Amino acid sequence: MATLPQITLDFNRQIKLSHDGGDLSSDTGEFLFREFDETIGFTRTLAKYLVLNDERHYHIHANQDLLRQKIYQIIAGYDGDDAADQLTNDPVLTQIIGTKALASQPSLSRFLERFDANSIDQLNQANQDLLDRVHRYRASDALILDLDSTHADTYGNQEAANYNTHYGTVGFHPLVAFDGITGDFVKADLRPGSVYTSNGVVDFIEPVIQHYNNVFPTTTPFLRGDSGFAVPALYELCERESVFYVIRLKANPALKRIAAELHPNTTPADATQTECYYETIHYQAGSWSQPRKVVIQSIRPAGELLFTHGFFVTNLGDTFSPETIVQSYKQRGTMENYIKEAKNGFYMDRMSSHDFQVNQVRMMLSLLAYNLTNWLRTLCFPDGHQNMQIQTIRTKLIKVASKLVRSGRSFYFKLASSFVYPKLFWQVLQRIQAMKPT
Helix, strand or coil: CCCCEEEEECCCCCCCCCCCCEECCCCCCHHHHHHHHHHHHHHHHHHHHCCCCCCCCCCCCCCHHHHHHHHHHHHHCCCCHHHHHHCCCCCCHHHHCCCCCCCCHHHHHHHHCCHHHHHHHHHHHEEEEEEHHHHHHHHHCCCEEEEEEEEECCCCCCCCCEECCCCCCCEEEEEEEEEEECEEEEECCECCCCCEEEECHHHHHHHHHHHHHCCCCCEEEEEEEEECCCHHHHHHHHHHCCCCEEEECCCHHHHHHHHHHHHHCCCCCCCCCEEEEEEEEEECCCCCCCCCCEEEEEEEECCCCEEEEEEEEECCCCCHHHHHHHHHHHHHHHHHHHHHHHHHHHCCCCCCCCCCHHHHHHHHHHHHHHHHHHHHHHCCHHHHHCCCCCCHHHHHHHHHEEEEEEEEEEEEEECCCCCHHHHHHHHHHHHHHHCCCC
16 A cells, blocks of 8 residues: 555545655654663663674674664564564664664574574673663662563474473473562573473573672672572572572472461351461471571461461571561562563564574563663653553654754754653653763
């Protein structure tokens, strides 16, 4: 339809639509991200770390430009590489990338294929460098490392895609870590679909813990994980590195017996009232090298005869009540929202390539797009807007129509006069420009 010169609408024959508007863009809000990018050194940092085996003898787009283009396309909501073919002359995006035209879909695909295990690790190093930079901007000594795993569906015969019994489908089983306070995406590792939740978790999180202990010695990391991460090697790592932790335990016969002795299923005195109790015990499972503190939560809902019990292993001291420990674990529920945002908003689970390594690169680019957005949102959005999700950010700030007018050496982008959220737009820009560049 876009190739037709003009289309008349049936409801009003005086209205004509055409696809030849010229130097117009619907993504003017991406300039906010580019200004913030420059302030915190986002793309500069990625370029500093990333070294690709590039055998091209002649090229128009440098790897740094291709990396920036893909990340900014994700932020704007274009999950497929093929969107680049329609965006090739977009006046906003070409200014953001700094090239006369965007790279094509085949160019982006070849770019992703140039990555290897070393260059993926380089993206992780760059992400950590940027996390450190933002951590200093926030001037915070608090850090909560929330561990989780999730699922990415696959279709067709994709490398390392396996059946996962927990999710009941074929795909990958990524391991992820977020900061439970800020929502920052700390790290991700794409894994075959058949591996267990805790597979490789110590190798995954140990470098992160050691890094924060070395670089931010006044910061005391706190780690949380569900029962899939209840493995002695993780407890021992945290204890060795002076990291506090609360990890849910799977119920076993010994723990159930202890809980039943503490709160037997006798007839309640008042069946209309919910009963909830918290107890602390010292317990040693057969695979543990030493006894550890375990908190038991016993709940009997109103109208029920039986208690349900939850078990949590921790190294938090006695200054924390058992109830406080359980409640601190339950705040981990925000992790599900972070994962949902990374998937639905930044396409972390869109695994369109047959090659496993290329899919891992795609996941890392989604992580970086997520973080750039989260840092801009938490550092530069005014109060009352700092919890906006990416879909709302796109609606209110990114998807802004503008017209490019060239005058001498200057490029004037004329935003639509009917733009609904100009106050928020200018507030964010002013806050970015007030930041001290790194």
